[in-house]
Amino acid sequence: MDLRYDIVVIGAGIAGASIAAELAPSARVLLLEMESQPGYHSTGRSAAYFSASYGTAAVRGITAASEQFFRKPPDDFTELSLLHPRDAVFIARQDQLKKMREFHHEVPQLQVLNQDEVLRRVPILDSNYLSDGLLETGGGDLEVDAILQGYLRRFRAAGGTLCCGQQVDSIAQLPGEWALSLNAVKLSNSQKREQVRCGIVVNAAGSWAGELGKLAGLGDLGLQPRRRTALMVKLPDAVDASEWPLTIDVEEQFYFKPDAGLLLVSPADETPSIACDARPEELDIALAMDRLERVTSLATNRIEHKWAGLRTFAPDGEFVVGFDPRVDGFFWMAGQGGYGVQSAPGLAKLAGSLVTGSTLLEGFASLDSFREVVSPARLLA
Numbered sequence: 001m002d003l004r005y006d007i008v009v010i011g012a013g014i015a016g017a018s019i020a021a022e023l024a025p026s027a028r029v030l031l032l033e034m035e036s037q038p039g040y041h042s043t044g045r046s047a048a049y050f051s052a053s054y055g056t057a058a059v060r061g062i063t064a065a066s067e068q069f070f071r072k073p074p075d076d077f078t079e080l081s082l083l084h085p086r087d088a089v090f091i092a093r094q095d096q097l098k099k100m101r102e103f104h105h106e107v108p109q110l111q112v113l114n115q116d117e118v119l120r121r122v123p124i125l126d127s128n129y130l131s132d133g134l135l136e137t138g139g140g141d142l143e144v145d146a147i148l149q150g151y152l153r154r155f156r157a158a159g160g161t162l163c164c165g166q167q168v169d170s171i172a173q174l175p176g177e178w179a180l181s182l183n184a185v186k187l188s189n190s191q192k193r194e195q196v197r198c199g200i201v202v203n204a205a206g207s208w209a210g211e212l213g214k215l216a217g218l219g220d221l222g223l224q225p226r227r228r229t230a231l232m233v234k235l236p237d238a239v240d241a242s243e244w245p246l247t248i249d250v251e252e253q254f255y256f257k258p259d260a261g262l263l264l265v266s267p268a269d270e271t272p273s274i275a276c277d278a279r280p281e282e283l284d285i286a287l288a289m290d291r292l293e294r295v296t297s298l299a300t301n302r303i304e305h306k307w308a309g310l311r312t313f314a315p316d317g318e319f320v321v322g323f324d325p326r327v328d329g330f331f332w333m334a335g336q337g338g339y340g341v342q343s344a345p346g347l348a349k350l351a352g353s354l355v356t357g358s359t360l361l362e363g364f365a366s367l368d369s370f371r372e373v374v375s376p377a378r379l380l381a
């Protein structure tokens with residue numbers, strides 16, 4: 001590893017990999033990851049769904065701007081298809097119909113479904129539970145690993161350097177540059193330490209973004225990691241779920257979707273957590289199974305696989321993307337919440353243009369209007 005770079009990106013999840021790939025053609029970029037492989041934390045634990053109806057208006061806008069990239073990625077990105085069509089159905093009980101109407105008002109392109117129309121799409125739902133639903137077409141299952149590897153391949157091809165097993169454990173501002181201390185202990189068990197200097201630090205550390213802000217003396221901007229649990233449930237042999245939509249409670253109290261012959265179920269938990277290697281809690285697993293039983297006629301308790309990951313949110317739920325106005329050269333790429341994969345192409349383009357001062361092109365020009373909403377400056381008032 002050289003010791004001086006134009007830009008150091010901390011964190012090789014989808015946020016770090018995507019912005020690093022945007023920046024590498026015009027700068028000397030080092031991408032640092034503390035784990036032995038990229039994508040080990042939140043990026044490798046997502047439900048891999050794309051929905052342009054999910055999240056705040058800005059999240060929806062940046063996600064929508066990302067859709068074309070997934071549908072038709074650049075030639076050098078991947079040979080795989082990145083987005084497999086799967087509709088989403090937001091379901092409501094009788095007592096949730098007001099919420100459903102409010103949601104529909106916010107996202108008018110959704111189509112109202114009556115109970116029969118929902119049941120035709122998701123036959124295991126209990127008709128005593130269900131009232132109506134809203135249909136989103138145009139969503140789908142994302143190939144998360146292919147997206148991550150596509151960005152990493154582009155990054156390396158443009159001359160970028162990726163170093164895994166290197167944890168940044170101090171960040172100091174010097175005149176005109178930043179000095180980062182790296183701790184390789186996690187991977188090699190040696191106490192070897194290195195120092196890297198750069199003009200710009202990009203904080204793309206996912207759930208650790210707040211901690212890194214504190215290391216740089218800038219505080220955590222209120223970024224809060226929240227744990228979310230997911231399980232894979234075995235379906236009875238007679239049930240073919242492959243064409244079911246993603247089915248989600250309109251108030252996001254649970255969701256499920258078919259995945260590789262099983263049913264991915266989440267209780268949609270949002271438990272505040274410290275930044276850590278998240279593990280599923282028994283209570284959340286029980287909650288997921290209880291919600292599934294209350295909503296469907298499914299008789300199963302065979303859990304094949306379970307995991308948890310962290311989704312990290314700013315206090316207002318918006319992304320945190322931009323230079324910190326208090327210092328020179330510290331860029332936040334954080335607060336991706338539950339949308340970091342589906343929004344990655346748009347967010348990386350926007351972040352890249354903010355770092356380099358370049359104009360947004362290629363169908364991403366509309367992202368300019370989100371600069372203020374995602375700016376870290378809003379969190380400093």
Ligand SMILES: Cc1cc2nc3c(=O)[nH]c(=O)nc-3n(C[C@H](O)[C@H](O)[C@H](O)COP(=O)(O)OP(=O)(O)OC[C@H]3O[C@@H](n4cnc5c(N)ncnc54)[C@H](O)[C@@H]3O)c2cc1C
Nearest residue numbers: 011013014015034041042043047049168206309340341342
């Ligand atoms: C259960 C679940 C379901 C989800 N479903 C979806 C979905 O369907 N669609 C969607 O778009 N999103 C979904 N998400 C959200 C999505 O996974 C995240 O928004 C996204 O992965 C965040 O990416 P990231 O790169 O910011 O974080 P991460 O992937 O966590 O990457 C951050 C990286 O920084 C590294 N790092 C941290 N500190 C340091 C340091 N000091 N030095 C070096 N490296 C460091 C970490 O090791 C980590 O690899 C889901 C999340 C969960 C948990």
